Amino acid sequence: MAITITERAAKEIRRQAEKRGTPEAALRVGIRGGGCTGFAYLFEWAEGAARAHDHVIEHGDVRVFVDPKSLVYLDGTALDFVTNVMGHGFKFENPNAKGACGCGESIQF
Amino acid sequence: MACEQCSGATGLACEGCGAMLPARAIDRFAALGLPRRFAVDAAEFETKFRELSKRLHPDRFVRAAPADRARAAQATATLNEAYRTLRDESARAEYLVTLETGSLDGNQPVAAAFLHEILELREELDEAAAAGDHARVAALGQAMTVRRDASLGVLRAQLAVWDGASDPAALAEARGELVALRYYRRYLEACAGYEEGAA
Amino acid sequence: MSLMQIGEPGESRAKEACAGRAVGIDLGTTHSLVATVEDGVRPLVLGDARGRALLPSVVHYRAGGGVLVGDEARRLAAEFPTDTIASAKRLVGRGSDEVRAASTLMPYDLDLTDSKVVRFRVAGGTRRVTPIEVSAEILRVLRERAEERLGGPLDGVVITVPAYFDDAQRQATRDAGRLAGLEVLRLLNEPTAAALAYGLDKGAQGKFAVYDLGGGTFDVSILELTGGVFQVRATGGDTALGGDDFDRAIAEVVLRELAGGVDATHDAGQVRRVLDAARTAREALTSDDVAELRIERTEGAPYVRTLDRTELEALIRPIVERTRSTCRRALADAGMTARDLDGVILVGGATRTPLVRAFVAELFGRSPLADIDPDQVVALGAAVQADLLAGSRRRDDVLLLDVVPLSLGLEMMGGVVEKLIHRNSGVPCGAEQEFTTYADQQTGFDLHVVQGERDTVANCRSLARFVLRGLPVGPAGMAKAKITFLVDADGILCVTAREETTGIEAAIEVKPSYGLTDDEVEQMLIDSYAHAEEDKAARLLLTERVEADGIIAATRAAMAQDPALLDDATRSALELALAALAVRIGGLDHRAIHEAVEALDRAAQPFAERRMNRSMDAAMAGRSITELEEIL
Numbered sequence: 001m002a003i004t005i006t007e008r009a010a011k012e013i014r015r016q017a018e019k020r021g022t023p024e025a026a027l028r029v030g031i032r033g034g035g036c037t038g039f040a041y042l043f044e045w046a047e048g049a050a051r052a053h054d055h056v057i058e059h060g061d062v063r064v065f066v067d068p069k070s071l072v073y074l075d076g077t078a079l080d081f082v083t084n085v086m087g088h089g090f091k092f093e094n095p096n097a098k099g100a101c102g103c104g105e106s107i108q109f
Numbered sequence: 110m111a112c113e114q115c116s117g118a119t120g121l122a123c124e125g126c127g128a129m130l131p132a133r134a135i136d137r138f139a140a141l142g143l144p145r146r147f148a149v150d151a152a153e154f155e156t157k158f159r160e161l162s163k164r165l166h167p168d169r170f171v172r173a174a175p176a177d178r179a180r181a182a183q184a185t186a187t188l189n190e191a192y193r194t195l196r197d198e199s200a201r202a203e204y205l206v207t208l209e210t211g212s213l214d215g216n217q218p219v220a221a222a223f224l225h226e227i228l229e230l231r232e233e234l235d236e237a238a239a240a241g242d243h244a245r246v247a248a249l250g251q252a253m254t255v256r257r258d259a260s261l262g263v264l265r266a267q268l269a270v271w272d273g274a275s276d277p278a279a280l281a282e283a284r285g286e287l288v289a290l291r292y293y294r295r296y297l298e299a300c301a302g303y304e305e306g307a308a
Numbered sequence: 309m310s311l312m313q314i315g316e317p318g319e320s321r322a323k324e325a326c327a328g329r330a331v332g333i334d335l336g337t338t339h340s341l342v343a344t345v346e347d348g349v350r351p352l353v354l355g356d357a358r359g360r361a362l363l364p365s366v367v368h369y370r371a372g373g374g375v376l377v378g379d380e381a382r383r384l385a386a387e388f389p390t391d392t393i394a395s396a397k398r399l400v401g402r403g404s405d406e407v408r409a410a411s412t413l414m415p416y417d418l419d420l421t422d423s424k425v426v427r428f429r430v431a432g433g434t435r436r437v438t439p440i441e442v443s444a445e446i447l448r449v450l451r452e453r454a455e456e457r458l459g460g461p462l463d464g465v466v467i468t469v470p471a472y473f474d475d476a477q478r479q480a481t482r483d484a485g486r487l488a489g490l491e492v493l494r495l496l497n498e499p500t501a502a503a504l505a506y507g508l509d510k511g512a513q514g515k516f517a518v519y520d521l522g523g524g525t526f527d528v529s530i531l532e533l534t535g536g537v538f539q540v541r542a543t544g545g546d547t548a549l550g551g552d553d554f555d556r557a558i559a560e561v562v563l564r565e566l567a568g569g570v571d572a573t574h575d576a577g578q579v580r581r582v583l584d585a586a587r588t589a590r591e592a593l594t595s596d597d598v599a600e601l602r603i604e605r606t607e608g609a610p611y612v613r614t615l616d617r618t619e620l621e622a623l624i625r626p627i628v629e630r631t632r633s634t635c636r637r638a639l640a641d642a643g644m645t646a647r648d649l650d651g652v653i654l655v656g657g658a659t660r661t662p663l664v665r666a667f668v669a670e671l672f673g674r675s676p677l678a679d680i681d682p683d684q685v686v687a688l689g690a691a692v693q694a695d696l697l698a699g700s701r702r703r704d705d706v707l708l709l710d711v712v713p714l715s716l717g718l719e720m721m722g723g724v725v726e727k728l729i730h731r732n733s734g735v736p737c738g739a740e741q742e743f744t745t746y747a748d749q750q751t752g753f754d755l756h757v758v759q760g761e762r763d764t765v766a767n768c769r770s771l772a773r774f775v776l777r778g779l780p781v782g783p784a785g786m787a788k789a790k791i792t793f794l795v796d797a798d799g800i801l802c803v804t805a806r807e808e809t810t811g812i813e814a815a816i817e818v819k820p821s822y823g824l825t826d827d828e829v830e831q832m833l834i835d836s837y838a839h840a841e842e843d844k845a846a847r848l849l850l851t852e853r854v855e856a857d858g859i860i861a862a863t864r865a866a867m868a869q870d871p872a873l874l875d876d877a878t879r880s881a882l883e884l885a886l887a888a889l890a891v892r893i894g895g896l897d898h899r900a901i902h903e904a905v906e907a908l909d910r911a912a913q914p915f916a917e918r919r920m921n922r923s924m925d926a927a928m929a930g931r932s933i934t935e936l937e938e939i940l
Contacts, residue, residue: 016314027314044315082311083916084909089311159537163707167736167797171464171493171697182736182796189734305633 003029003066003074005059009081009090013062026050026063029079030070041092042070121165121184136208137191147205147268149195158192199294202264203287205271210280217288227292234296238303250300257293260286329458330493330698332466332501332690333450335443335481337397337524337550338657339364341684342450343691344458351505351691353684354457362683363453365523367445368392371432377449386584389576390417391430395552396442398524399426400484401477415576415583440484447488464493466694468686470525471497472545472713474759475771478800493697495798498522499529500540500710501689502655505680507533508692508706514650515541517639519668519676520686521631522656524550528635530642530649536705542641542732543713544634549627551590551658557623558586558615562601566611589615594660621663628667635671641732652676657683710735712795716771719756721746723765728793731761738794742808744785752777753789757803776805778812852901856893859905860886863912866919873918878911885911 005013017025022045030042050056050065057064066074078093121140138145141157163169165188170181195201207213230249237245264286270279331344332351339362343353353361360379368381369391376384385392393416399407404420419427419436427436447467454462467490469481478495485492499518506512513533520527527545531538559582563574566582574582585601592599593615603611639645652668654676659665668676680688696706711734717727718741728739743753753776760768779787788808795801806813863886867874874882885908892904 013314028317041312043312045317047317083920084311084912088916088920089313091311155534159535159539159707162537162709166707166709168494168697168707182794183738186736186738186794189737190739193733193737305637 002076003057003064003071004078005057005062005064006078006080009079010059010062012081012090014060017062020045026056026065028065029074030067031073043090121161121188135187137194137204138208140187140191141195143195145205145208146272147202147265148272149201154196158188161188199261199264199287199290202268202283203290205268206280206283206287209271210277210284213284213288213291217284219288223289223292227296231296231299234299234303243304246300246303250297250304253293253296253300257290257297260290260293264290329454329460329462330464330466330694331454331458331462332468332496332687332692332694333447334468334498334501334687334690335397335446335484336365336686337395337522337552339523339683340446340450341687342454343684343687344454345691345695346458351688351695353687354454356453357456363446363449364394365397365446366392366394367396367442369430369435369437371434373431375445377445386577386581389415389580390428391432392580393428393430393437393439393442395524396439396446398548398552400439400443401474401480402426402439415579417576440480441487443481443484444487447484447490451488451490462490464491464694464698466494466496466501466690466697467492468496468498468501468690470520470522470545470547471499471527471529471540471543472525472547473799474547474714474769475716475799475801476769477547478798482798482800493694495800496690496693496708497527497529497540497543497710497713497799498525498686499527499543499653499655500531500538500708501687501693502653502680502685503529503531503533503538503689504692504706504708505685505689506653506677507538512651515644515648516651516653517635517646517649517672518653518655519631519635519659519672520545520655521658521664522550523658524548524552526550526631526634528631528638530638530644537707537709539709539734540711540732541644542638543711544638544641545713546630546634549630551587551656551661553627554590554620554624554658554661555583555586557627558590558601558620559583561623562586562603562611562613565613566603566605590620590661593617593620594662617662624661624663628664631667632671646672646674649674653685654678655682655685710797710799712737712799714759714769715761716757716759716793716795716801717768718791719758719765725758725760725763725765725768728791729795733795735799736794736796738792740790740792743789743791745779745782745787746784748783749781750784750787751779751781753779753805755791755803755805757801771801772803774803774805776807776812778810779807780810849896849898849901852898852905853893856889856901856905859908860889863908866912866915870915870919870922873922874915878915881911882908882915 013027014023017023026046026049028042028044028046046065050063051067053068054065055068055071057066064079074092074094076095080091080093082088082091121135136145141154141161143149143154143157162185165181165184167178167181167185170178173181193200194204203213230253234246234249237249264283267279267283267286270276271283329344331342331354334341334343341353341361341363343351345351355361356363356378363378364382366378366381366385368376368384368388370376371388371391381392382394385394404423404426407418407426408420417429417433419429425438427438428442429436451462451465465485467481467485469478473481481495482492499520502518502520503516506516513535516531516533518527518529518531520529525545525547526549527543529543530541532541533539559579562582562585563579564571566578567574581603585603589599589601596617598614598616601611601613601615605611649672652672652674654665654668659668659676659678659682665676665678693708696708711732712729713731715727715731716729717725720726726741728741729737745753754773755776756765756773757771758765758768759771762768776789779789786809790806790808792804792806793801794804804813863882867879867882885904889901889904889908892901895901
């Protein structure tokens with residue numbers, strides 16, 4: 001089971017970590033309840049070190065923590081960083097997701 | 110029965126952790142977490158009902174599993190039944206006495222003189238109503254209301270004895286008063302029916 | 309999907325991704341509304357594309373096929389009176405016999421051959437529809453309106469019903485919701501909804517009466533508000549009394565005058581025109597002292613007459629007076645007098661009538677509150693309840709405790725009713741009763757469920773009949789059946805019967821004798837599935853259009869902001885892609901719109917990157933991080 005991080009995403013995470021003044025900080029990625037379809041992505045800076053059962057993904061010096069439950073839903077996902085006219089930001093390319101909702105933050109499996 | 114979640118107290122919801130307890134046959138006092146006493150503090154009674162409703166009402170379980178929704182409906186139905194019975198003074202008295210000493214139906218002797226008297230009063234009422242004598246109907250109703258209130262006073266005193274000492278003898282006396290009250294109630298309902306029909 | 313930004317620890321858990329799309333619908337006799345709690349605080353009514361909040365509850369079935377709802381349908385009412393159904397709510401859940409008895413001045417072509425359910429012959433006589441289907445058309449339009457405004461399918465709705473609606477009328481309303489493709493979270497009593505809107509808005513505490521006189525129904529409820537709990541103490545009403553009756557009283561006078569002072573039969577179109585003129589005049593008399601009634605005639609000069617407020621009040625006073633005893637009984641049931649009340653709330657368009665306000669003030673001894681629009685207050689309250697039940701934020705501090713409006717019972721020997729559940733019992737509620745066989749060798753129980761306050765079956769409403777069969781054969785009194793009633797939070801009854809010695813069980817959700825059977829509703833649903841694909845396509849189309857509009861706006865804004873960063877090639881590519889998208893938006897193919905959005909995205913790529921680089925350069929030039937964030 002794995003999650004991949006694109007080069008663009010890794011570069012941006014590193015940049016933002018430095019900007020935040022925490023160059024060592026890892027990201028926490030997961031699935032949580034909520035949103036109009038019942039699931040939404042969790043996407044935030046990790047608090048401290050990885051927890052006991054966390055899955056740790058490394059891309060160069062960028063580290064991403066995923067809890068084992070979420071990994072089931074995120075397997076095969078690519079985390080990308082994109083720029084378009086609406087702005088720029090991160091995007092999950094998740095092969096498990098059947099659809100997204102209008103608010104864009106919920107996912108359907 | 111102890112709570113599954115925290116092994117706390119009894120009732121429809123656990124007083125310790127607020128979890129809904131399994132629906133089962135419990136008496137109406139227990140449903141509201143009250144002792145089997147006639148005297149009830151009205152404000153505390155209403156607060157207890159509201160608190161329990163907030164925990165058990167199906168509105169709290171709209172997105173829950175069907176089994177939990179059914180349990181919530183059942184528990185709230187039990188709660189509402191208990192509330193309706195115990196909120197009204199005479200209904201509460203009758204329920205308490207029945208719970209402790211058995212049903213009043215068919216096994217409570219009624220004095221023949223009493224029955225005779227009520228029967229006569231009923232005839233008088235029916236005649237007044239048939240004659241369209243609204244004033245007479247109202248007067249008969251007023252007299253019966255006074256009598257009913259006096260009976261309620263006696264009942265309160267009898268049940269205060271029970272509350273103080275759990276004395277079954279007090280309940281035996283209360284049974285007689287409760288049966289009389291049934292006749293008074295029916296009579297007053299008839300009065301109200303005639304008055305509404307006339308209005 | 310939208311792009312994501314990295315949050316601080318715990319941040320994603322704190323905010324909900326998006327609000328549940330739950331709405332409240334006031335399905336009224338004369339008009340209907342949909343409302344939602346959009347920002348998680350205050351409810352608001354959702355208007356249509358032209359900003360109109362009230363949808364007239366009028367449905368027109370075109371002779372050539374097709375259905376129109378609302379103002380468009382109402383405009384066709386006089387020309388096509390029998391194809392245009394107004395006030396279907398008055399007939400929902402009613403049997404043909406009841407309608408026959410009450411159908412004065414109903415300009416429709418009614419099919420009363422089926423005793424259980426009334427049908428309208430519409431579309432030039434080619435279609436027959438039930439009031440449930442008519443109601444479903446109204447609900448469907450409101451559903452689409454809400455989906456358009458909220459940008460996606462609805463999670464659930466709360467539909468309001470008159471508190472005094474009986475079981476059959478409630479079932480019928482729920483069926484209409486199902487037919488309209490809605491998940492009905494709850495049927496909510498209209499006065500309770502109004503109290504909820506007032507209570508939350510004004511933070512009120514205490515005892516209140518809600519006087520709700522709508523187009524076709526009258527309700528009164530007595531409520532107590534304590535610490536976020538809205539407890540209904542008593543309710544009463546008349547499901548066949550409302551502002552429509554005011555119009556009818558005026559129309560009867562006008563029709564007589566039109567016929568030269570005698571009672572005569574009039575064609576449906578004429579009746580419709582007179583009723584419309586009557587309503588216009590009545591509404592005008594809310595603020596004016598005199599109104600003019602004008603009816604075009606096929607021959608001769610138009611009929612013109614003035615109606616002043618005194619004459620109007622003389623006509624409608626007997627109708628308003630009919631609400632007096634209902635209010636008194638509700639107060640008595642609640643164990644209160646008018647003096648115990650802390651306020652009286654007015655609901656329903658007909659309460660705008662000055663006579664009604666004066667009557668209420670006199671009856672309750674205080675001037676009533678009407679500071680929330682009486683046309684909107686029910687929908688607003690329904691939206692609050694929908695939000696409480698399924699909205700973004702669960703609110704544990706507010707709870708509604710409602711009651712059953714009418715007693716429920718069983719027929720006993722001799723046509724006498726044994727009440728199992730008394731009116732004004734809190735819902736959900738239940739009751740049990742045991743019965744024994746009354747004859748030797750009796751093998752079944754006939755159960756007849758009725759609703760009403762009277763002691764004899766003949767004077768109550770028949771809800772359902774069912775049979776518990778297969779009893780053990782034996783002498784009278786041997787077999788015992790336990791009958792259980794359970795009324796759910798919608799006020800709908802479910803009855804189960806169980807033979808105690810053998811455990812034989814029969815359960816029914818009481819399907820009223822008057823109304824549609826489950827099979828009939830099922831068939832209607834199947835028929836509507838034929839449109840499901842269209843509906844789905846329509847929804848996808850809607851979503852794509854909303855997204856495309858956003859992208860076009862963002863692109864145009866960026867182009868206007870940074871023209872210097874646009875080279876000619878990119879600009880023309882962008883213009884081309886924008887034009888292509890604009891064309892596709894007008895079309896019906898959601899995939900085509902999606903592709904055009906992606907094409908625009910590709911065309912904008914160089915421009916977007918230049919804008920980003922420029923931002924980076926600006927950052928290099930010593931801008932603060934905050935400023936940088938704003939630019940980005």
